[in-house]
Amino acid sequence: MNLSKILKNAFLIVIFGLIVTACATKKSVKTTTESSSTTKAEETQKADPIEKLDALMQGDVYIGSDTVGELASGVPDRVFFATNETILTTASRETLRKQAAWLRQNSDVTVVVEGHADERGTREYNLALGERRANAAKDYLMTYGVSSDRIKVLSYGKERPVDSGSNPLSWSKNRRSVTVKAN
Amino acid sequence: MRNKFVLLFIFFLILKPSISYSLVEIDITRGNLDPLPISVSPFFSDEISKEIIKKNLEIDNLGLEISKVIENNLRKTGLFDTLDKESFLQKPDIAHLKPRFEDWVLIKSQVLITGKVTSKIINEKDYIRIEFKLWDVLGAKMVDGFSLTTVPTNWRRVGHKISDKVYERLTGESGYFDTRIIYVSEEGPKTQRVKKLAIMDQDGFNTKYLTLGNELVLTPRFNPTNQMVTYLSYFRNMPRVYLLNIETGKQEVVGDFPGMTFAPRFSPDGKKIIMSLAKDGNSEIWVRNLETNIQEKLTDHPSIDTSPSYSPDGKYITFNSDRSGYQQIYVMRSDGSKVKRISFGKGIYGTPVWSPRGDLIAFTKLHKGKFFIGVMRTDGSGERLLTENFYQEAPSWSPNGRIIIFYRETKTDDKGQGFSAKLWSIDLTGYNERLVKTETDASDPSWSSLLGN
Numbered sequence: 040m041n042l043s044k045i046l047k048n049a050f051l052i053v054i055f056g057l058i059v060t061a062c063a064t065k066k067s068v069k070t071t072t073e074s075s076s077t078t079k080a081e082e083t084q085k086a087d088p089i090e091k092l093d094a095l096m097q098g099d100v101y102i103g104s105d106t107v108g109e110l111a112s113g114v115p116d117r118v119f120f121a122t123n124e125t126i127l128t129t130a131s132r133e134t135l136r137k138q139a140a141w142l143r144q145n146s147d148v149t150v151v152v153e154g155h156a157d158e159r160g161t162r163e164y165n166l167a168l169g170e171r172r173a174n175a176a177k178d179y180l181m182t183y184g185v186s187s188d189r190i191k192v193l194s195y196g197k198e199r200p201v202d203s204g205s206n207p208l209s210w211s212k213n214r215r216s217v218t219v220k221a222n
Numbered sequence: 223m224r225n226k227f228v229l230l231f232i233f234f235l236i237l238k239p240s241i242s243y244s245l246v247e248i249d250i251t252r253g254n255l256d257p258l259p260i261s262v263s264p265f266f267s268d269e270i271s272k273e274i275i276k277k278n279l280e281i282d283n284l285g286l287e288i289s290k291v292i293e294n295n296l297r298k299t300g301l302f303d304t305l306d307k308e309s310f311l312q313k314p315d316i317a318h319l320k321p322r323f324e325d326w327v328l329i330k331s332q333v334l335i336t337g338k339v340t341s342k343i344i345n346e347k348d349y350i351r352i353e354f355k356l357w358d359v360l361g362a363k364m365v366d367g368f369s370l371t372t373v374p375t376n377w378r379r380v381g382h383k384i385s386d387k388v389y390e391r392l393t394g395e396s397g398y399f400d401t402r403i404i405y406v407s408e409e410g411p412k413t414q415r416v417k418k419l420a421i422m423d424q425d426g427f428n429t430k431y432l433t434l435g436n437e438l439v440l441t442p443r444f445n446p447t448n449q450m451v452t453y454l455s456y457f458r459n460m461p462r463v464y465l466l467n468i469e470t471g472k473q474e475v476v477g478d479f480p481g482m483t484f485a486p487r488f489s490p491d492g493k494k495i496i497m498s499l500a501k502d503g504n505s506e507i508w509v510r511n512l513e514t515n516i517q518e519k520l521t522d523h524p525s526i527d528t529s530p531s532y533s534p535d536g537k538y539i540t541f542n543s544d545r546s547g548y549q550q551i552y553v554m555r556s557d558g559s560k561v562k563r564i565s566f567g568k569g570i571y572g573t574p575v576w577s578p579r580g581d582l583i584a585f586t587k588l589h590k591g592k593f594f595i596g597v598m599r600t601d602g603s604g605e606r607l608l609t610e611n612f613y614q615e616a617p618s619w620s621p622n623g624r625i626i627i628f629y630r631e632t633k634t635d636d637k638g639q640g641f642s643a644k645l646w647s648i649d650l651t652g653y654n655e656r657l658v659k660t661e662t663d664a665s666d667p668s669w670s671s672l673l674g675n
Binding site for chain 1: 411542
C-alpha cells in the first residue's frame with residue numbers, strides 16, 4: 040500500500056478542509072443561531088433565567104467556569120463550541136495559547152485532546168464531530184509550537200457528557216474539547 | 223452456553239394442506255384498523271411426555287407456554303386480535319384432531335391454531351416433537367401445518383417458527399419472529415454510562431450479554447448472512463471497528479487504520495464492512511473486504527461523511543454528509559462514484575438505512591428541536607415521518623422490511639434526573655408503536671435476518 044501518498048493526500052485534504060470549513064462556517068452559523076434563539080425564547084417565557092444564561096453563554100457557546108478543570112495551575116483544561124461547530128472562539132484560542140505555553144515549558148508531557156458533542160445529534164455523526172473538535176484544538180496547539188507527536192486526539196462523541204441536563208446551557212457545557220495529561 | 227446458538231432442527235413430517243388457498247387474508251399495507259380474531263389453543267401433551275419435559279425444562283405445561291409465545295408474537299403485530307383462552311369451548315387435544323368449527327365461530331374466531339407436544343428419545347437423548355395446524359374456521363378446513371423435532375431448550379424458537387408460518391400464510395409476507403436483536407445495554411448515571419453488547423430474541427427473551435462493560439461499545443450490527451456482528455469498541459481507548467463471532471465469542475479488529483473507525487455495517491453478502499475513518503478532523507467512508515483484506519476509500523470530501531448503509535443488491539450506498547453545511551442524506555454507487563444528495567426537506571437528516579426490500583430508506587430527522595424517524599424513497603421523494611419525540615434515532619429494519627426498531631431517550635428534569643434510553647418499534651404504516659422491553663436501558667438496536675435451521 041502506498042501509505043505515504045495517502046497520508047500526503049489526507050494532509051492536502053485537511054488543508055483544503057480548513058479553508059472550506061472556514062468558508063462554510065457563515066452558512067451554518069445562521070442555522071445554529073436560529074435554533075438557539077427559539078430555545079432562548081422558550082426559556083424567557085418560563086421565568087427570567089435569560090440574564091443568568093447570557094452571563095454563561097455567548098451565542099450558544101458556554102463561557103462560564105462550571106466544569107472547567109485545570110491542565111496545570113492557571114491553565115484551563117477545556118474549550119467550548121457552538122452547536123455543530125468546530126470554530127475556536129477568541130476565549131478558546133486564549134485558553135489554548137495558555138495550554139501551548141505550558142506544554143512548551145513542560146516538554147516531557149504528552150496529552151490527549153478529547154472531543155465531545157452534545158446529545159442533540161445522531162451518535163455516529165457526533166463521533167465525527169468530536170474528532171473534528173479535538174483536531175481543531177490540536178491544530179491550534181501545534182500552531183503555537185507543540186509538536187504533533189505529543190498530542191493524541193480521542194473523540195467520545197456524545198458518550199461522556201459532563202452535565203446531564205436536557206437544556207441549552209447543559210448542552211453548551213458538553214460541546215467541548217478537553218486537554219488531558221497522558222503521562 | 224454459546225453452543226445453544228447452534229441449532230438442530232430435524233423436519234421429518236410436513237403436513238400438507240389439501241387445498242392451498244385460504245379465505246382468510248390480511249392486507250398489511252394499510253393501518254390495521256380491524257385486527258383478525260385468532261385463537262391459539264394450548265398445545266397438548268400426553269402425561270408421559272409432560273413428565274419428561276417437566277424434568278428437563280422445569281416447565282409444567284410446555285404446550286401452553288408455546289401457545290403463549292405464538293399468541294404474544296401475533297398480538298404484537300397489531301394485525302391479530304388474539305382471543306382469550308378462557309372463552310374456548312373445545313379441549314386442545316380434540317380441537318387438534320378435528321375442530322368443531324361451530325364452537326370457534328361462536329366465539330367469533332376466524333382462525334385457529336392447534337398443536338401437540340411429545341417427548342422423544344433419539345440416541346438416548348431427549349428431544350421434543352411439536353406438531354401444529356392452522357385452521358380456517360369459516361372455510362372449515364386446515365390450511366397449513368408442520369411438525370419438527372428439536373432439543374427441549376429450543377422450545378421458544380419453535381413458537382417463533384410457528385408464528386412465522388402463520389404470519390406468512392395469512393399476510394403473504396415473510397415473517398420476522400425467529401430472529402434476534404442485538405443492542406447496547408446501558409446502566410448507570412447519564413454522565414458515566416456503562417455499556418455492554420447484549421443480544422435477545424425478538425420478543426425480549428433469552429437476553430445474553432456479550433461484553434462485560436469494561437470498555438465503551440457502540441453500534442453493533444448483524445451480518446445479514448451469518449451470526450457475525452460488527453461494532454465499535456473503545457478497547458484500550460482506541461475506538462475501532464471490531465468483528466465478533468457470537469457463537470464462539472472470538473473478536474478481532476477490522477483492518478489497520480491510522481485513526482478512529484466507526485459506523486460499521488456489513489454489505490448484503492456479508493463479505494465486506496463499510497465504515498467511517500476519522501483522521502485529522504475529517505471523516506471519510508471506507509470499505510474493507512473481509513476475504514481479500516483490501517480496504518478502499520469511497521468518499522473524498524473535507525466534510526463529515528458517515529453512517530453508510532448498502533442497498534440490498536449491493537450496488538449503492540446511502541450515507542449522511544454535512545458537505546452542504548449540515549447533515550443531509552446522499553446516495554452513491556458502491557464504488558464511490560455518482561454522489562447525489564437525496565434529502566431536501568426542512569431540517570437535518572441522518573442515519574439513513576436501506577430497507578431490505580430496496581424501495582425505501584429509513585432515517586432520523588431533526589427539525590425545530592424534535593427528532594423524527596421517517597422513510598423516503600431512494601430518490602428522496604415521498605418522505606413520510608412515522609414518529610416524533612424529544613430524542614430518537616438509529617432505525618433498523620425487521621428482515622421483512624415491515625417494522626422499524628430504534629431507540630428513544632428521555633428529557634431529564636431540572637436536576638438532570640430521569641434519563642432513560644429504550645428500544646421502540648413502529649410499523650412502516652406509522653401505526654403500532656411499541657416499547658420493546660429490555661432488561662436494562664438500551665440503545666443502538668440491530669435486527670438479525672431470519673435464523674436458519
